[in-house]
Each structure stands twice: as structure tokens, then as C-alpha cells.
Amino acid sequence: xxxxxxPEExxxVKPDxxxxxxPEExxxVKPDxxxxxxPEExxxVKPDxxxxxxPEExxxxxPExxxxxxxxxxxxxxxxxxxxxxxxxxxxxQKLVTKEGQDIVSSINKKYNTNLKYSDxxxxxxxIDKDMYLPAGSIGAQFYVDATDKNNFxxxxxxxxKATVELTKKWVTFINPELNLDKEIxxxxxxQVINNYTxxxxxxxxGHSTADKMMYIQVQSK
Numbered sequence: 001x002x003x004x005x006x007p008e009e010x011x012x013v014k015p016d017x018x019x020x021x022x023p024e025e026x027x028x029v030k031p032d033x034x035x036x037x038x039p040e041e042x043x044x045v046k047p048d049x050x051x052x053x054x055p056e057e058x059x060x061x062x063p064e065x066x067x068x069x070x071x072x073x074x075x076x077x078x079x080x081x082x083x084x085x086x087x088x089x090x091x092x093x094q095k096l097v098t099k100e101g102q103d104i105v106s107s108i109n110k111k112y113n114t115n116l117k118y119s120d121x122x123x124x125x126x127x128i129d130k131d132m133y134l135p136a137g138s139i140g141a142q143f144y145v146d147a148t149d150k151n152n153f154x155x156x157x158x159x160x161x162k163a164t165v166e167l168t169k170k171w172v173t174f175i176n177p178e179l180n181l182d183k184e185i186x187x188x189x190x191x192q193v194i195n196n197y198t199x200x201x202x203x204x205x206x207g208h209s210t211a212d213k214m215m216y217i218q219v220q221s222k
Contacts, residue, residue: 068097068121075102076118077130083122092147092175096125104170112163116143132161138211143167150176151202151221159189159215168217176219178202185217198222 066082067073087093095101105116105127119141120126126141134142143164147153153175158164169182181204188195194207205218
């Protein structure tokens with residue numbers, strides 16, 4: 001046998017390593033910085049101020065004062081109180097507000113240059129003159145009538161004023177035509193005492209009220 005012949009081993013030939021070529025580094029070119037441009041500042045345009053418009057002030061409307069039918073508003077105070085229900089239930093109070101009753105008040109005002117006006121109608125009838133002495137502690141009027149009917153009523157009046165004294169005399173007879181107490185009223189006012197009288201059908205008392213300068217006449221059926 002022939003000896004085994006191995007092929008000749010040639011040494012491995014490696015290609016010469018090529019030097020690593022890096023791509024040429026180009027310096028980074030930054031764009032020229034542009035100067036920062038701020039938007040042009042426009043002056044703030046404020047709208048022209050409108051003049052402040054206040055809501056139109058409406059004149060205060062006071063509730064309309066209700067008056068009894070037929071009462072002349074010139075003979076009523078601006079703040080007159082009126083109780084319709086009480087008025088409807090009292091014939092004597094109704095009578096004092098009729099034209100005839102008002103005419104008596106008007107004639108007194110004209111004669112004495114006073115300004116008596118109805119200030120309360122309903123349970124009572126009150127009259128007041130804002131330029132006349134009004135006593136403290138009074139019922140808020142220089143003259144008032146508290147009437148149940150024509151035979152039972154009371155009138156309080158300012159006794160140091162001729163107008164209210166005469167109105168008392170006239171309205172007593174107006175309320176009840178049977179009664180004429182002019183003399184009794186006058187002598188009691190003059191004497192400043194309390195007097196009791198009796199007529200055919202009535203008892204009458206005239207005296208001082210608790211309020212200063214006020215007197216009353218009280219009429220009751222027998």
C-alpha cells in the first residue's frame with residue numbers, strides 16, 4: 001500500500017485589510033440664526049366707553065287711594081283711610097259723606113278760612129286740618145264722629161276753634177234732624193264744665209275729652 005498523501009496545506013491567504021474609511025465628516029452647517037421677529041405690537045384698541053345708561057327712573061306710583069263714591073277728592077286728605085266694609089254697614093257714616101254732608105264742611109271752611117278734610121271714613125268719620133292745632137293724645141284729628149245710628153253717636157271736637165265747634169252743632173242736627181243742641185254745646189264750651197241734658201227722646205252729655213283742648217258730645221236714645 002502506498003502511503004496516504006494529504007494534499008499540501010496552503011496557508012490561508014487573507015486579503016489585506018483595507019483601512020476603514022469613514023465618510024468625511026463635514027462640519028455641521030447651522031443656518032444663520034434669524035433675529036427673532038416679534039409680531040408688531042399694536043396698541044390695544046379699547047372700544048369707546050359708552051356713557052353709562054341708567055334705567056329710566058319711573059316716578060314712584062303710589063297706590064291710588066280709594067274714596068267713597070261721591071266724595072270730592074278736594075275734601076279728602078292724600079292719605080285718607082277708607083274701610084269699605086264698615087262704611088257699607090253704617091248708614092250714619094254714609095250720610096256724613098253725602099253731598100249735603102260735604103257741603104256743610106265746605107261752608108265751614110269758607111266761613112272760617114280753614115281746610116278741614118276727611119281723613120278716615122268707615123268705622124269713624126274723621127276730619128283733620130293740617131294747619132290747625134292737633135292735640136297730643138288725640139285720635140289724630142281735630143274732629144271725629146263715632147256713630148252707631150242717628151240716635152246713638154258721639155262727636156269729639158277741638159273746642160278752642162270756632163270752625164270745629166260750629167261743625168259739631170251742624171252735624172248733630174244733620175245726623176238727627178230732631179236734635180238742635182246749638183245752645184247746649186255753646187254754653188258748655190263757654191263754661192268748660194260737664195253738662196247733662198235730656199230731650200224728649202235722648203240723653204245728652206257734653207264734657208271734656210282726655211286730649212288737650214278736646215271736648216265730646218254724647219247722644220243716646222232713652
